Amino acid sequence: MAFGITREELNSWKQRVSQGEIAYLTHYWLEPRFPGITTVTKVGCNDLEKLAAWCRSNGLNPKYIHRRDAYPHFDLIGTKQVEILTREGLHDQIKRFKLLSPK
Template identity: 60%
Template sequence: MAFGIKRSELVEWKRRVSEGQIAFITHFWIDDRFPHCKTVTKVGCSDINKLIEWGNQYGLKPEWIDGRDKSYPHFDLLGDKQKTILQKEGLDHLIW
């Protein structure tokens, strides 16, 4: 279950993803499979090759791209990997 973001933030993330930009959004998240994680960051881009190239620099595998919604393919970042990548991207404000 996702919560803790404003509709306008989600709309902006979707717009940027649709335009082929690498876009980040972090929200609170509860999933029994990951009890130690309270947030997830979605890093999306409609240009799959661009998203794969971005992910390669952080050791993210193309098969990890969540493409269930073909309009908004994205990586889900959790835990230590989430924090490390956000810090390297200069997005400390997305670390909650």
Template identity: 60%
Template sequence: MAFGIKKQQISEWKRKIDNGEIAFLTHYWLDDRFPGSNTVTKVGCNDLAKLAVWGQKYGLRKEWIHNRKDGYSHFDLIGERQREILQKEGLFEHIWQKRNPST
């Protein structure tokens, strides 16, 4: 279940994807399969080859891309790997958001 995300954030994520950029979207999320994780970061791009190369830098396999018909294909980052990748990408506001549910 996803929550704690604004329409503007989703629109901006989609706009970047539509422009062929690597786009990040972090939101609150609960899934019984991942106890202890309460956020997910979706990393998307409409250029699947570009997205696969980006993921390869972090040990993510192209088979893990959620290939969506609507054009918003993405990797899901969860847990410690999520934090590690966000730090390496310099996306500290996404890490801060994980700790502050009021944002």
């Protein structure tokens, strides 16, 4: 379940994904399989080849793309999440979700 974003932010992300853009959406997230992880960044794109290429260029395995979802995406968590958001210049998401603060 996603927390900490507005419907407008979610709809904007969905629209960009549907248009074939690589789109980023960070939100609070609780998943028992990942203790201590409180956020996820969904990197979406409906062009699966483009998204797979994005994964490979970032050292990520495209096999973990969520393909059955209406909005195909790769879930970024942990240090890789901060690394990629930093490289992409998405400092607002890092600051907003306190990704560099000690947990």
